[in-house]
Amino acid sequence: MRILTRYILREVLSHGLLGGVLFTFVLFMKELGPLLELAVRNSTSTSTVTEIFLLMLPNMCTVTIPMAVLVGTLLGLSRLAADSEITAMRASGVGVWRFVGIVGVVAAVAWGIGLVNTLYLAPKASAQMLKLEDELKNTQATYEIQPRVFYEDLKNVVLYVEDVRAGTGAARWRQVFLADLTDPVSPKVTTAEEATVASTDNQTLVMRLRNGMQHQTASDQPDQYNVSTFAQTDLPLEATSAPEPHLGHSDAPVLAMSNHELIERTQQQGGRWYQIELQRRYAYPSACLVLILVGVPLGISSKRGGKGAGFVLTIVLVFVYYFLSSTGVALARQNKLPVFAGVWMANLLFGISGIFFLRQMSTGGAALAAVTSVGSWFRWKKSSPSAGTVAPSERTVSKRHVRGSFPLILDEYVIRQFLSVLALVLTAFVMLMLVFTFFELLGDIIRNQTPFIIVGEYLFNLMPSMIYITTPLSVLIAVLVVFGGLNRTNELTAMKATGVSLYRIIVPILVIASVLSLSLFLFDEVYLPAANRKQEALHNVIKGRPAQTYLRPDRKWMFGLQQPGKPGRIFYYEFFDSDNDRFANITVFEFDPTTFSLSRRIFAAGAHWDPQIHRWIFEHGWERSFQGDSVTDFKTFEVDTFPEIIELPQYFKKETRPSQEMSFNELQQYIRDLRQSGLDTMRLRVQLNRKLAYPLITLVMSVLAIPFALSMGKRGSLAGIGIAIGMAIAYMFVDGMFEAMGNVNMLPAFLAAWSPDVLFGLAGSYLLLRTPT
Structure with missing residues (x-):
C-alpha cells in the first residue's frame, strides 16, 4: 500500500x-x-x-x-x-x-x-x-534623452536635441533647443551648439551649454525683446514628478x-x-x-x-x-x-x-457522469501509422509517395500528430489567458454593471491577439511533445532504419512552421488591427471610461516640414481647434539648420487656414528677424500671411494610435509623419520591425525544439512541456530585454527586434546540426 x-x-x-x-x-x-x-x-x-x-x-x-x-x-x-x-x-x-x-x-x-x-x-x-x-x-531623471524628439518631462521646460552621444557619467548633446514655459504665451528660448549633461541627484540634470543664445520677451510688451549670447553657461533642469512604475498590484498598500x-x-x-x-x-x-x-x-x-x-x-x-x-x-x-x-x-x-x-x-x-462526459468531447485520438494511414494508401497510389517527394505518408502522419497537439496546446493557452483576463475585470464588471454580452464581445475580440502571442510557444511545445513521443515509442528509430534522414523527417514540421509564420504576418496585417481597435473600445466601456479619441490637437510642439537648403521651423501653440483649423497664441521659431541659432520668430494671437488662398492667416502679432545677437527687423501686424509656411492643416492633426492597431504599411506611414513633426517614434520603429520578426520566431522555435525533444530520451510529455516552459521564459526575457533597450534608444530598432530571432535561430541550428541524423 x-x-x-x-x-x-x-x-x-x-x-x-x-x-x-x-x-x-x-x-x-x-x-x-x-x-x-x-x-x-x-x-x-x-x-x-x-x-x-x-x-x-x-x-x-x-x-x-x-x-x-x-x-x-x-x-x-x-x-x-x-x-x-x-x-x-x-x-x-x-x-x-x-x-x-x-x-x-x-x-x-x-x-x-x-x-x-x-x-x-x-x-x-x-x-x-x-x-x-x-x-x-x-531615478526617472536618468532616462535617455532621445534625439529629434520634444522632451516635456522637465519642470516648465521643453527640450529638443538634434543629436545625442552617450558618455561615461555624462552625455553630449549637439544643437540644443530649450524653451522655458514659465510664461506660456512668451517662452524664453535658449539655443546652443552643444551641451554636456550630467545627473546630480534623483530629480535634477545639469546642462553645460556652449556657444549659444537666449531670447526673451514679455507677452504684454511685444516691442521689448532681449537677445544675449554666451560662450558657456550652466543650467539646472528639474524633472517633474514621475508616474509610478506600478510594479505591484493596484491594492499594493493594503497587500503590504x-x-x-x-x-x-x-x-x-x-x-x-x-x-x-x-x-x-x-x-x-x-x-x-x-x-x-x-x-x-x-x-x-x-x-x-x-x-x-x-x-x-x-x-x-x-x-x-x-x-x-x-x-x-x-x-x-x-x-x-x-x-x-x-x-x-x-x-x-x-x-x-x-x-x-x-x-x-x-x-x-x-x-x-454528466460532468465528466464533457471532457470526452475534447478527447485527442492518437493515430498510429499502421492503423490510421492504411486505407488512404490503398485508395490512392500516386507519385507523391515516391521517396524524395512531398508529402509522403510519413509526412502526413507527422503533420497530423503535430497539428493535433498544436490545436490542443493553443486552445489551452488562450483559454487560460481569457480566464485570467476575466478575473482581472470582474470587479469593474460588477462595479459598472457591464452587460455580459459586452464582456463576451470584448473577450471574443481579445482572442485574436492572444492567438498571435501564444502561437510560437504552442509550436515549441507541440514539437517537443510530438518528437519526444516519436523518440520514446521508437518510431523515430524505425524511420531512420528505413533510410530516412532526420533532416527529411523534420521537413513537414518546418513547412508547417513556415506557413504559420507567414499566416501570423498576414493575420496581423488583415484582421488583428481591427480586432484590437474593437477590443480596446470595449475595454474602455468595461472600465467605465469615456469613449477614447486618438486625435491629439493638444500637442503644443511640432517640427515643421524640412526642406533641403531652407530654414527649419518649430511650431508652438497653446490651442488648436482641429475642426475649424484655428490656432490660439501660436509662435513659429525659424532657425538656421547649420548653427541652430534663431533667424526669425513669429508670434500671433490667432491663426486660421484660408482654403481659398491655401495659406495660414496670422492675426494680431509680430515678426522679428535676427542676425547673431542683434535684431535686424521688427514689425507688428493685424493680419498677415507667410507663403513660406507650407504646412497644411492636416499636418497638425496627428493621431496617436497604438502600433498593434495598425498594419505594417499603416505603421510605416505613421512613423514617417511623426518623425517629420519631431515626435517620439523609437517605440514605434521597434514595433514596426517586430511585425516582421515576431512571426518568424515560430519557425525558429520549431528548429530549436527538435534537438531538445530528441535529447529527452524515454521521458514523457511532461518533461517536454517543462523544457518548453523553460525555453519560453528564456526567450521572453531575452526578447523583452532587447525590446526595452530599443525603446530607450540603447539599440537600433532593427537590432532590438531581430536579435532574439538571430540568437535563438543560431542556437537551434547549431544544436540541430550536432544531432545524429
Whole structure:
C-alpha cells in the first residue's frame, strides 16, 4: 500500500508542479515587458531585476497554488484512469476515500505553504515592492534623452536635441533647443551648439551649454525683446514628478500591511476593506482543501476523456471557482453580502459540491457522469501509422509517395500528430489567458454593471491577439511533445532504419512552421488591427471610461516640414481647434539648420487656414528677424500671411494610435509623419520591425525544439512541456530585454527586434546540426 501511495503522490505532484509553473508563467507574461523596460531605463542592476521578479512571485502564488493542487489532482488521476490503473486499484480494494486521503496529503502541504505565503511572505514582498517603486521613481531623471524628439518631462521646460552621444557619467548633446514655459504665451528660448549633461541627484540634470543664445520677451510688451549670447553657461533642469512604475498590484498598500495592522484597521472607519483582505489571506490557501473534494471524484471518473478530460475540467473549475470568489469579494465590498459569506462563498460551494460528487461515486449517480462526459468531447485520438494511414494508401497510389517527394505518408502522419497537439496546446493557452483576463475585470464588471454580452464581445475580440502571442510557444511545445513521443515509442528509430534522414523527417514540421509564420504576418496585417481597435473600445466601456479619441490637437510642439537648403521651423501653440483649423497664441521659431541659432520668430494671437488662398492667416502679432545677437527687423501686424509656411492643416492633426492597431504599411506611414513633426517614434520603429520578426520566431522555435525533444530520451510529455516552459521564459526575457533597450534608444530598432530571432535561430541550428541524423 505504501508503494501505491507513493505512486499516486508522484503522479499528482508531477502534474501539480508543472501546472503551478505554467499558471505562474501565464500570469508573469504581461509583467515581464514593463519590468524589463523599467530596469533598462533606470540602469537597474541584474540583482535588482531578479529581486523584483522574486517579489512578484508571492502574490502570484497566492492564486496559483490552489490551481496547481487542482490541476495535479485532475490530470494525475485522469492519467491513471485513462490507463485503467484506477480500475485495477479499486478492484484491489482501494476505496474513493483512500484516494481522497492520499491526495489530501498534497493538499495539506499546499495549504500550509499557502498560509505561510499569504500571511507572511506576500505582505513582506508587497511592502518591499512599494519601497523599490519609490527608489525607481527617484531615478526617472536618468532616462535617455532621445534625439529629434520634444522632451516635456522637465519642470516648465521643453527640450529638443538634434543629436545625442552617450558618455561615461555624462552625455553630449549637439544643437540644443530649450524653451522655458514659465510664461506660456512668451517662452524664453535658449539655443546652443552643444551641451554636456550630467545627473546630480534623483530629480535634477545639469546642462553645460556652449556657444549659444537666449531670447526673451514679455507677452504684454511685444516691442521689448532681449537677445544675449554666451560662450558657456550652466543650467539646472528639474524633472517633474514621475508616474509610478506600478510594479505591484493596484491594492499594493493594503497587500503590504501585516496581519496585525489589518486587525487594527478593521476597528476603524472603512475597516470593511481591511477585513476582506484579512479573510482572503485565509480563504485562498484553504481552497487547496476544498478543491480536492471536487478534483478526486472528477479525476477518477474521467476515464473516457483521459488527460483531455482532465484538462478541460481543470479550466472549467478554475474559472468557476475564481468567478465565485471574485464575485463574492466584490459583493462584500459593496456591502451586499457579509464579509465572511462573500470571501468564503467559493470555498463553501465547492466543499458542498465535492461532498456531493463523492457521494455520487458511492451511489452511482448520473450527475457525476454528466460532468465528466464533457471532457470526452475534447478527447485527442492518437493515430498510429499502421492503423490510421492504411486505407488512404490503398485508395490512392500516386507519385507523391515516391521517396524524395512531398508529402509522403510519413509526412502526413507527422503533420497530423503535430497539428493535433498544436490545436490542443493553443486552445489551452488562450483559454487560460481569457480566464485570467476575466478575473482581472470582474470587479469593474460588477462595479459598472457591464452587460455580459459586452464582456463576451470584448473577450471574443481579445482572442485574436492572444492567438498571435501564444502561437510560437504552442509550436515549441507541440514539437517537443510530438518528437519526444516519436523518440520514446521508437518510431523515430524505425524511420531512420528505413533510410530516412532526420533532416527529411523534420521537413513537414518546418513547412508547417513556415506557413504559420507567414499566416501570423498576414493575420496581423488583415484582421488583428481591427480586432484590437474593437477590443480596446470595449475595454474602455468595461472600465467605465469615456469613449477614447486618438486625435491629439493638444500637442503644443511640432517640427515643421524640412526642406533641403531652407530654414527649419518649430511650431508652438497653446490651442488648436482641429475642426475649424484655428490656432490660439501660436509662435513659429525659424532657425538656421547649420548653427541652430534663431533667424526669425513669429508670434500671433490667432491663426486660421484660408482654403481659398491655401495659406495660414496670422492675426494680431509680430515678426522679428535676427542676425547673431542683434535684431535686424521688427514689425507688428493685424493680419498677415507667410507663403513660406507650407504646412497644411492636416499636418497638425496627428493621431496617436497604438502600433498593434495598425498594419505594417499603416505603421510605416505613421512613423514617417511623426518623425517629420519631431515626435517620439523609437517605440514605434521597434514595433514596426517586430511585425516582421515576431512571426518568424515560430519557425525558429520549431528548429530549436527538435534537438531538445530528441535529447529527452524515454521521458514523457511532461518533461517536454517543462523544457518548453523553460525555453519560453528564456526567450521572453531575452526578447523583452532587447525590446526595452530599443525603446530607450540603447539599440537600433532593427537590432532590438531581430536579435532574439538571430540568437535563438543560431542556437537551434547549431544544436540541430550536432544531432545524429
